[in-house]
Amino acid sequence: MKIMVVGGGGREHAIIKKISKNPKVTEIYALPGNAGMTEAKCVAIGAKDIDAITNFAVENAIDFAVVAPDDPLVLGAVDALEANGIACFGPNKDAAIIEGSKVFSKHLMKKYGIPTAAYEVFDDMEAALAYLENAPLPTVIKADGLALGKGVVIAETKEAAKNAVHSMMEDKIFGESGSHIVIEEFLTGPEVSVLAFTDGKTMIPMVSSMDHKRALDGDQGLNTGGMGTVAPNPYYTEEIAKVCMDTIFLPTMAAMNQEGRTFKGCLYFGLMLTPDGPKVIEYNCRFGDPETQVVLPLLESDLLEIMQHIAKGTLAEAQVVFSKKSACCVIMASDGYPGKYETGFPITLPENKDGIIIAGAKKGENGELVTGGGRVLGVVEVADTLQEAIDRAYETVKTVSFANAYYRKDIGKRALAAEV
Ligand code: AMP
Ligand code: GLY
Numbered sequence: 001m002k003i004m005v006v007g008g009g010g011r012e013h014a015i016i017k018k019i020s021k022n023p024k025v026t027e028i029y030a031l032p033g034n035a036g037m038t039e040a041k042c043v044a045i046g047a048k049d050i051d052a053i054t055n056f057a058v059e060n061a062i063d064f065a066v067v068a069p070d071d072p073l074v075l076g077a078v079d080a081l082e083a084n085g086i087a088c089f090g091p092n093k094d095a096a097i098i099e100g101s102k103v104f105s106k107h108l109m110k111k112y113g114i115p116t117a118a119y120e121v122f123d124d125m126e127a128a129l130a131y132l133e134n135a136p137l138p139t140v141i142k143a144d145g146l147a148l149g150k151g152v153v154i155a156e157t158k159e160a161a162k163n164a165v166h167s168m169m170e171d172k173i174f175g176e177s178g179s180h181i182v183i184e185e186f187l188t189g190p191e192v193s194v195l196a197f198t199d200g201k202t203m204i205p206m207v208s209s210m211d212h213k214r215a216l217d218g219d220q221g222l223n224t225g226g227m228g229t230v231a232p233n234p235y236y237t238e239e240i241a242k243v244c245m246d247t248i249f250l251p252t253m254a255a256m257n258q259e260g261r262t263f264k265g266c267l268y269f270g271l272m273l274t275p276d277g278p279k280v281i282e283y284n285c286r287f288g289d290p291e292t293q294v295v296l297p298l299l300e301s302d303l304l305e306i307m308q309h310i311a312k313g314t315l316a317e318a319q320v321v322f323s324k325k326s327a328c329c330v331i332m333a334s335d336g337y338p339g340k341y342e343t344g345f346p347i348t349l350p351e352n353k354d355g356i357i358i359a360g361a362k363k364g365e366n367g368e369l370v371t372g373g374g375r376v377l378g379v380v381e382v383a384d385t386l387q388e389a390i391d392r393a394y395e396t397v398k399t400v401s402f403a404n405a406y407y408r409k410d411i412g413k414r415a416l417a418a419e420v
Contacts, residue, residue: 001025003304004057005040006047006077007068008032010331010359010378011289015068016040017357018296018303025304031056035369036347036358036377047072050080057086066090066307070146073265073285074100089307091285095256095263099285102151102182103144112255114248115279119184125169128181132161138186143168145177152223154186189274190235190418191281193291196249196269197306199315200262203253205245207298207322208236209291210415215338217410224338225375228411229329230386231294234418235273244271244278252283264310293357293378294327328389328412329357329378330397335406337374345371345403355380355396371402386415 001024005012008030016028020039031053033042045052048071057065067077067090076093090096097104109116117140122128132139141164143151151174155161161183168178196205209231215221248269256263268284268291287295296303300321309318334341347369349356357380360373379400381392390412397407 001063001304002027002029002061004029004031004060004062004065005033005068006031006053006066006072008034008042008047009069009289009373010357010375011287011292012068013037013357013359014292014296014380015066015287015303018299019066022302022304029056029060029062034358034361034372035363036356036361038353048075050075050077053077054080054084054086057081058084062086064089064304064308064311068286070096070099070284070286074146087308087311089265089311091263091265091267094261095265096285097261098256098263098267098283100146101144102142102282103180105283106182106184108252108255108259109280112251112258114251114255115277117185117187117279117281119182121180121182122169123180125165128165128169128183129162131183132158132165135161135183136185137161140184140186141165141168142182142184143174143177144180144182145174147174147177151177187272187274187279187281189272190233190414192233192236192271192273192278193229193288194236194244194249194269194271195287195291195295196267197310197315197318197320198253198267199264199310199313200253200257201313202315203245203249204315204318204320205241205249206295207231208233208241209288209294210235210412211288211291212408212411215408217408222338224333226288226290227331227333227408228378229290229294230390230412230415231291231298231327234386234415240273240278244269248278248280264313289359290329290331290378293329293380297327297355297380297382298323298325323382325382325384326386326389327380327382328386328393329380330393330407330411331359331375331378332397332400332402332405332407333375334360334371334373335404337406341374342404343371343373347371347376347402348400350396350399355382355393356400371404376402376405386412386419390416
């Protein structure tokens, strides 16, 4: 089978590694992929170039396509591929709006009684500023559309909140994403990521995980795309999982069906376990990054088969089994990320690259692997206990080197504290 994976980061590398284990797979193409993906052939087509992606799939008689990043999903890549007879994993454009528009997802949750932070939507700046005069602090301000995960501001003061509204609605720092904004209640509690397989009829949550979004140890510094993950998330007990299934996961699937926007693919629930119970912080229409890097190594079943079942609407027949082990991913980034950083430094890797997930690398002048992004790679280890997985991941980190490498030293620390 010829497989095509759209995207080029760590999440895509983790997906490719897993799919490559299926004995029927003969070739995997990554569009655009990155130079560290040795299991795939990289094709220089950008993940947002829907026409070129579709043409490539047709010309190369691709048997199955996986569209992993948010942008092409929201732009309708799956619709375009399916219209050309290519079987696909990922939601259609109509359903990807659950991530593509925060206004849509907030209205959906309100309409169907799915627990989330109380909110107001504004498309007029003066009205938003007037509302902030008496809004409780901290206040959470979100741009409506995709903003590379940066469209959320948690304002501690009225002034900061107003500045955020100005920069989103007037200065348009997130482009048209900021034409509509959501101002919502600040929630507290541990955060949990739950990725779920769904075909609109069946919902199968994967093992839970915990992201570490801030750049620096102790959850300090700027928000990043994610500096590390652990799975499972010890805060997410079986009891909480049941509550989430009944009050969030199944109601969301039913709500999307009711709206005529059946969601098939991986639905990501960003949850906060508040004192009033679990609430949705955000939905994503895709696998999370770097959650995927710890969740997929714990999947004992065949990923490609599950994806094919979802595409056919027969997820109920799929075998989906997760191991009881734990996983830890430590992201090694270019120093300076998420701000300015330099790239082009040679990367030295250990001999055994099973747990090395490359996120941002390119070929240097002599064909060697060099750094090529903010997040360069993830080091993933699986073990019987979380403590062991963390220890092993940090041991493996020592065997990787590149100039200007930066990584957090405390991935999993909060999770370990929760275990006791
Ligand atoms: P998002 O881009 O929606 O994932 O938001 C980024 C981060 O902002 C989340 O992971 C939370 O830590 C935080 N956040 C978003 N919404 C809220 C909220 N209503 N209350 C508290 N924290 C929030
Ligand atoms: N790790 C969060 C995300 O993928 O959006």
